[in-house]
Amino acid sequence: MTRASYNSPRRQQAAAATREAIIEAALELFACQGYARTTVAQIAEAARVAANTVYTSVGGKPHLLAAITESGTGDPDVAETLTAVARTSDPAEVIRLTAAGTRQVNERRAKAVAVLLDSAQADPAAAEMLQVTVRYYRETLGTLAGRLEDLGAVQSPDLNRAADVFWYLFGWTSWRTLITDLGWSWDAAEQWLTQRCIDALLRQRTP
Template sequence: MVKRQYVSPVRQEAARRTRAAIVGAATELFVARGYVGTSLSDVARAAGVARPTVTASFGSKAALLKQVLDQALAGDDQPVPVARRPWFQPVWDASTPGEALDAYAGVCALIGGRAAAVFEVVRRAADSSPELTELWNTLQENRLAGARMVVEHAQRLGALAHDTQAAVDILWTFNDPALFGALVGQRGWAVPVFTSWLATTMRNALLPSTG
């Protein structure tokens, strides 16, 4: 007779809260001090847990940064792809290429607000860590895949001004969270102003001229 393993909901919830506290503390410290300037001991102290708890939960500092990044991109720790998130749905609901680009500008602003600072942490750390260089390269590939997904969807709705590859490259340039970080974070643009500008710029770059 095989014994069933009992899983305590209370224990599961406590573990979830612990992980959330660690990720929250790590996010603040990585952004404030950078990757190199933050130790797992620092994170443990800020989260109110023992250092071995951080290691047991995430393994390594690089793995912890990846989790911080994943949650910044998605908005939570649920294993649901970005394209299936409710806030991405307006892109799929669009009926014209222009509407799809407008919706995607909103997605880019949302992600930029959550992830621009963490993206910058990864970018800087990638210069001195092969493991994070790989993570940085994966981020670029994922942004490219996201741009391709939106371009191909827009093409199903109507014509674009460029072939697929050129359109993907253009949209990949615009979906960089660093753009949000520069204009909103550094230059002080309001988020609605940034979102409107991004939508207009995407439209001007990708839609056929009507003039």
């Protein structure tokens, strides 16, 4: 075994740790002082690396933002929610699971979401990333809403409306309005949004 091959795993771990530190520093600075006002030099200083290391490890500011965004679209809670919803045969449970899953992701990713929304106003590349992320989010909610059709709780002509209701209630805007603007707790917001969705989509089934 050569010295280079022996050290390779350690080097890979060090490189991954450096990349993670850079992304975390970028997220904190973007959130605190805004995407437009943050420089790569500031990110490097916060991560305790050279500016050139930022570029070689991740890239410039658009690449850093992309890394922050990608960690959200690959969130394991999304896959877990889709799996749980596919297994249940209770329409109300579909809604409860969707509320819980989107709450978990939004709660953990609140800072990253704020950064993405802020940066989209200042950078065309960021605006494009926002569009891609919104499309992914809406498609995922559309899949979850589609389970209501599978269970006969929503008829095919109403499926698009159900997907719209899911986006309206469980998308970024409602969570940010209730938590950030109005100061609700995450538990209270989850319970309220769950009930509103049940009222909107399932109560109409009762004679």
